[in-house]
Amino acid sequence: MAGADSSMAMAPDDFVDGNSALFQRRRELQRQLAELDEEIADQRTVNRLRRQVEDVTSEIVQFNLGLVRSYCRRFTANSSREDSADFEAAGLLGLMRAIDSFDPSQGRFGHWAFKPIQREVLRAVRDADHPNVNLGDFERRPEILRAFRHLQGDDDRYTPSHAEVAAVVGATIDQVRRVLNPPRLESVDQMASEQHDATLGDTIESHTPGPESVVVSTMMLSALRTHGLAALDSRELFVIVRRFGLDGEPPEKLAGIGETLGLSREAVRQIEAKAVAKIQHPMVLRKVQRHGRGS
Amino acid sequence: MSTRIIEPTQRRSSSTRAVAGARTTRPTVPPVQVEVASPWSGRQAPCTDAEELAFVAELEVLSGDHDVEQFERRDVTVLITALRCGLTPDELLAQAPGVKPHHLLAAHRELEGRRLLAEHAWRTIALDPSPLAFETFAPCAAELLPAVVSQLVTVMHDTPRLVAATEDAVEQVTRTTRRVQMLERRLAESLGDPHRSREIGTLLYDVRGQGAWSLPTYLPPRVGTLVPLRLAALLGDDITAVRRAS
Numbered sequence: 001m002a003g004a005d006s007s008m009a010m011a012p013d014d015f016v017d018g019n020s021a022l023f024q025r026r027r028e029l030q031r032q033l034a035e036l037d038e039e040i041a042d043q044r045t046v047n048r049l050r051r052q053v054e055d056v057t058s059e060i061v062q063f064n065l066g067l068v069r070s071y072c073r074r075f076t077a078n079s080s081r082e083d084s085a086d087f088e089a090a091g092l093l094g095l096m097r098a099i100d101s102f103d104p105s106q107g108r109f110g111h112w113a114f115k116p117i118q119r120e121v122l123r124a125v126r127d128a129d130h131p132n133v134n135l136g137d138f139e140r141r142p143e144i145l146r147a148f149r150h151l152q153g154d155d156d157r158y159t160p161s162h163a164e165v166a167a168v169v170g171a172t173i174d175q176v177r178r179v180l181n182p183p184r185l186e187s188v189d190q191m192a193s194e195q196h197d198a199t200l201g202d203t204i205e206s207h208t209p210g211p212e213s214v215v216v217s218t219m220m221l222s223a224l225r226t227h228g229l230a231a232l233d234s235r236e237l238f239v240i241v242r243r244f245g246l247d248g249e250p251p252e253k254l255a256g257i258g259e260t261l262g263l264s265r266e267a268v269r270q271i272e273a274k275a276v277a278k279i280q281h282p283m284v285l286r287k288v289q290r291h292g293r294g295s
Numbered sequence: 296m297s298t299r300i301i302e303p304t305q306r307r308s309s310s311t312r313a314v315a316g317a318r319t320t321r322p323t324v325p326p327v328q329v330e331v332a333s334p335w336s337g338r339q340a341p342c343t344d345a346e347e348l349a350f351v352a353e354l355e356v357l358s359g360d361h362d363v364e365q366f367e368r369r370d371v372t373v374l375i376t377a378l379r380c381g382l383t384p385d386e387l388l389a390q391a392p393g394v395k396p397h398h399l400l401a402a403h404r405e406l407e408g409r410r411l412l413a414e415h416a417w418r419t420i421a422l423d424p425s426p427l428a429f430e431t432f433a434p435c436a437a438e439l440l441p442a443v444v445s446q447l448v449t450v451m452h453d454t455p456r457l458v459a460a461t462e463d464a465v466e467q468v469t470r471t472t473r474r475v476q477m478l479e480r481r482l483a484e485s486l487g488d489p490h491r492s493r494e495i496g497t498l499l500y501d502v503r504g505q506g507a508w509s510l511p512t513y514l515p516p517r518v519g520t521l522v523p524l525r526l527a528a529l530l531g532d533d534i535t536a537v538r539r540a541s
Contacts, residue, residue: 234336234390241334242372248502248523249372250532256369262393 018063019109023102026056060099061092067110068095068117075121087124094120132182137175144169144179227287228279235261236275239268333380335390340496342378343483347519350377351403353384357396366402368530374399374406375526378519379500381492406518409529413439414514417468424461426451438528442511443468464512471512475499475520478507 033049068091076087094117102112119135126138133141147168151160162176169176191199229237229246238261245251252260258268278284333339342350373394377387388394416435420428429451437444443464450456478499485491500506500522507513509522521529 237336238334238390246502247333247376248504249376249526250368252369252372256367259393260369260373260391262391 015110016108019060020104022056022060022063023104023109026053026060026099029053029056057096057099061095064095064109064113065092067113068092071114071117072121075118076125086128087121090120090124091117094118130182133179137178140169140171140175141179144171144176148180223287223290224279228284231278231281231284232275236271236278239271240275240279243272333376335377335380335382335387337377337380337382337386338489338492340381340482340486340489340492341500342381342519343479343486344517344519345483346381347378347517350384351400354396354400354403357384357388358400359397361395361397363397363401363404366398366405368532370394370398370402371406371526371530374402375518375521381496403518406521406526406529410439410515410518410521413529414516417514420447420461421465424458426454426457429457429461439514439525440468440511441524441528467512468514471507471510472514472516475507475510475513476516 029049029052033046033053036046036049068088072084072087072091076084095113097120098109098113098116101116102109106112122139123135126133126135130138130141144165147165148160151164151168152158162173162180165171165180166173166176229240232240239257241247242249242252242257242260243254254268254272255265257263258265261268263271373387373391382390384396384399388396413435416432417440419432420436429447433444433448433451447457447460447464450460478495482492482495482499485495498507499520500508504522504524506522508515508520509524513520515521515525526532
């Protein structure tokens, strides 16, 4: 097995040849595995081949660790993080993706792996330093910042408009705005006022129903059960109860209910529609409302 | 769904319909309460343990030579709701012709296996309330007795307190289970009286979780007594997910 930084230490041609040999072995093993009929083949043979594929994949990863590190250094030069372990882990993820998708007819593995590794490492950098910028914007960020500084020139007081920067970079105005004025991330525990008497979380409207709403909805539901469902025949009742899980068990899909009843999905849909129409009948609704109000 | 009200005023004469919109002076008749504990039409009182045994035996006959291995989640629902409603396999198949008896049997065997494992885990803790035994068997026992195990977790690192708390819990579980068994015996005795059996059935299982089978210290002795929460725990369902089937 090659050393951890073997790709950096060896000559470019050796690196290419090493990768080619490993990938050839991996392809050969995968071909053998694919040709095996799993139902007939000995399970031990299948397991052995799978283990061998994993071993070769692991060798390829080890062999290309240096490549990942060099790409990581390149993409994380401006990152505020000193510990590069997270970025290298992301780079390894990209490398694994590249190994799985590598097509030898498209050129060398080093070139092929560039994009997946870049994507994963940049995603990690963005998560660490700019979690409020989306990945597409983040990839264009350096370019947009360069254009902004270029337009600014020596005059620090001049602020180029978003449209100007967008025209220079060839991006949309919205994208330039998102990059130059990214939304700020606030914590809900942050103090909302200078008196430090309330947090930001206290000012956010709660969408959880209050006790009154819970009581009212419970009464309405009880009313629906007693009046609305009484209007249904046994099959309609079954469809409604199972569809909405009114018996406490998980709700089911139309197809599942259909299989239970020996009906098609469409037939169940029609039964459901008819049942819902019955429940929504003004007479039933009036009873439900009256019961729901507790009268 | 626990109650269904059938009003005597559902069928109206033409003269009554004519004045339906007008204010009526007819005194309000209190609605008749009819317990409905499942989506099936049936006696609406749960199976007793003897009936559940007979149910399974009949499923075995109906399954014939089929492989009794595969089942889906909806088979579990069909099985458990049928047991809660007191249906026989014949009544069930008449209402749901798409149901496969061997799937129901497979679901029953799987659930009974998991229930037995959890019950065994609890009995092991009861016999040997040491921190090691508790740590090993608590996750499995919690599938049937989540509240009890959760209380014991708070003292699991203090052996004397764990022993004392386990003894208490065992006593409570035994007492509750015995009380519920008494109710079940009454249910078996009252099967000839539909109204009484429905009443007792509601005391045992209530969809709102107010029945005896839902008591936190009740150790379910058979599949038919599993309530939705315990069933979900045994099957590993996500009980917090509130999703509507698409």
